[in-house]
Amino acid sequence: MTNTPLSPRPLSHLATDRRRVLSAAQLRAHGVSAAEAGAQCRPGGPWQQFLPGVYLLHPGPPTSEERLQAALLYADRQPQQPQPHRQARPPAVEAMVTGQAALALYRFASAPALPALDRIDVLVPRTRRLRSTGCVRIVRTPELPRPLEVTGVAVAPVARALADAVAQLGDAHTVRRLLTEAVRGGHCEPAAVVRELNAARLLTRPHVVDAVDTLLAEGRVLAEDRLYEMVRSYGLPEPLWNVDLRLPGGPHLGGVDAYWPDHAVAVELDTRSPRQDDDTDWSESTRKREQLERLGITVVHITPRKLRDALEQQSIVVRTALMAAGDRAPAAYVVVLPR
Structure with missing residues (x-):
């Protein structure tokens, strides 16, 4: 036969x-x-x-690339042909790589290499009927973020990938290294990371909270360095750095990151994070800004992301505020103290 x-x-x-x-x-x-x-x-x-x-x-045995392709195919998402650079993909996707596998694709030095990973996390809509199997761990979300394409693979944005990686990690040192590298390497801003960690309800874990405090401090230092660069690279007058403002014999008005007393212009870095007490922080920030502006002081709020992505544009905003000082009524006298 x-x-x-x-x-x-x-x-x-x-x-x-x-x-x-x-x-x-x-x-x-x-x-x-x-x-x-x-x-x-x-x-x-x-x-x-x-x-x-x-x-x-x-x-x-499969290569690392084949494991990634297989994981996405299992989630009913066919990988596209490799592209030389990252680029935004169409929003209608079925699945994307996330977690430590995504961080490896982003070339995080503190993440394990792809061959060392037993599991590949794949992010899918909550409504998909899939189960984890083999090398694939299914991660569900109410709404898929817009992915990036890295080496031909649909990958979750760094902040989301970090949150999904942290959800599987209990080691404080590893979590801190990953979050710090994300900021130092320019992958994303601290606020975006904290927003994803908060959405994943990870800010109740003590080792994650400690790592976030380190992350926010790291992010503020980088933002301050970019602010110094902006002033010096674009020929702005040298301000008084990191000062507190008070009324003579009166209450404390608040601290600012840069202040030009001859122009009554202040710059404040908006490094607030979307944590659980954000409403309180926002109210305090708004109260300080409104009080300073009632005294005739112009307050320019700049986010770390704008300093990173549009430094020249932010310098124009500050220069415009300084030039407009002559057209405004004189500001109230305030006492300037080191912070």
């Missing part, structure tokens, strides 16, 4: 495909039935079923 031969045309075509990971649906599109695919995956056969509905078209 002879076995019915498998169709040579589609299998020969697949053998020359540069991607050697395909889903059952993709195989069907190439004319390979489920029975034919199963026959190829018999012991000693040329293929293997790596995940439910996902086939590895060679018998050896």
Whole structure:
């Protein structure tokens, strides 16, 4: 009795495909039935079923790239062809890599390399009926963020990937290193990280709270350095740095990061984070700004992100405020003290 031969045309075509990971649906599109695919995956056969509905078209262990492709195919999301640079992808996606695998793709030195990871976290909508299996850990979310494309793979934004990684980590040192690298490496701003950690309800964990305090301090230092660079690179008058303002013999008005007393212009870095007491912080910040402006002092709020992404534009905003000082009524006299 002879076995019915498998169709040579589609299998020969697949053998020359540069991607050697395909889903059952993709195989069907190439004319390979489920029975034919199963026959190829018999012991000693040329293929293997790596995940439910996902086939590895060679018998050896998968590469890191193949594991990523397989994880996304399992979540019913076909990876696109590699692109030379990161670029925004269309918003309608089914899944994306997140957690430590995403951080490895972003080349975080403090994240394990892809071959060292036993699991690949894949972010999917909460409504998807998927379960974790094999090397894939399913992470659910009410709303998928807009991913980036890194080496041809849909990857969650850094802040979201960090939150998903931190959710699986109990080591305070590792968490602190990851968060610090995110800020020092310019991957994202501290506020974005804290927002994601808060949304994931991770700010109740003491080791995460300690790491966030370090992160916010790191972010403020970097923002201050960029503010110094802005003043000196764009020829702005030298201000008084990091001072407290008070009324003569009166109450404390608040601290500012830079102050030009001859122009009555102050700059304040908006490094507030979206933590649980944010409403209180916002009210205090608003009260201080309104009080200073009632005294004739112009307050320019600048976020760390604007300093990072649009330094020249922010210098124009400050210069405009300084130039407009001559058109305003004289400001009230305030006492300036070191902070």
